[in-house]
Amino acid sequence: MRILLTGSSGWLGRFLAPKLLAAGHQVTGLDVAAGSCTDVVGTVADPELVDRVFRDHQVEAVIHAGALHKPDIVRYPAQAFVDVNVTGTLNLLEAAAKAGHDRFVFTSTTSLMISEEVRAGKSGGADKTFWLDEDFGPLKPRNIYGITKLSAENLCRLYSKLHGMDVAILRTSRFFPEDDDTLTHPSGLNLKANEFLNRRLTVEDAADSHICALANITGLGCETFIVSAPPPFDPSEGAELMHDAQAVIARKFPQAVDLYNECGWVLPDIIERVYDPSKMERLLDFRCKTDFAAILSALAAGEQLPFQHDPSYISPKEKSGAIC
Secondary structure, X not given: OEEEEEOOOOHHHHHHHHHHHHOOOEEEEEEOOOOOOOOEEOOOOOHHHHHHHHHHHOOOEEEEOOOOOHHHHHOOOHHHHHHHHHHHHHHHHHHHHHOOOOEEEEEEEHHHHOOHHHHHHHHHOOOOXXXXXXXXXXXXXXXXXXXHHHHHHHHHHHHHHHHOOEEEEEEEOEOOOOOOOXXXXXXXXXXXXXXXXXXXXXXXXXXXXXXXXXXXOOOOOEEEEEEOOOOOOOHHHHHHHHHHHHHHHHHHOOOHHHHHHHHOOOOOOOOOEEEOOHHHHHHHOOOOOOOHHHHHHHHHHOOOOOOOXXXXXXXXXXXXXXXX
16 A cells, blocks of 8 residues: 555554554655654645645555644643644545545554553552553543643544545554653662563564554554553452562562662552553454563563663754754
8 A cells, every 4th residue: 555654754664664654555654853764854834835745645545644742731832732633633534535535543552541640659548559551541631742632632533534434543652762750769770670570561562562553453443552562460469569560470480580680670569551452452363462461571581672762862854953
């Protein structure tokens, strides 16, 4: 298929574009910043540009991965989030509907599920871990990023209903390479490794999930999927995870404590939220390849950790000074 990939210069796009090509697709990359995977430099907020790209490149399907993200809140005004995340999504859906597309893949985020209550966790009075699946709600995003991504999701649902387009909304958990912009302990590799227990996936798995959704969403209508490494827990362990997560982890992974001690790492004392990706496995037959067990296997073998980590990463749009 001839695929329009937005966000093609970004972290996900640089992994997704080559995988799409390897799968036999023709890819047109669209991004505000130039890059090796980007054919058109411009913003999805420009409807005339979007229409021109559809016409010139005979686009047959869209993977909309371009967006302003949570770290961008300190760099851009709220209106920029509306322009890119909401209006940009509307422009693409309009163009896809006019072109008679039968499918659309939208990259969303688990961040929009994190209300102030969920974020507070135990300190807010919660007595068990929040188990987050696609039915979790009510959704109360806590910042402009989450609000605009939820609005874009609702546009996807509307256009699916109005035009009979099959839409996969992929709420991806964390896969950014840089250090967390708020958490400082543990940091770096230790934090990322811990997050594979409950709220992280590799960028490679994120890319593969989009290819799977593109191929398998046909006939399902509009569906929302959480995309994250499969957690080793189940909801019945929620109370123990909130009060003594290390005991649960040690029970499931007896080698974890010693392996972590050898690295000078720490396991989490509590786990306040767990993302459940089982719906995507059930409906689309997709399961992330890298999980917490894979992290421990790499540590035990003295091998390179199976995820990307780059504390110095700066997005291409920030390097180039591109205006969103």
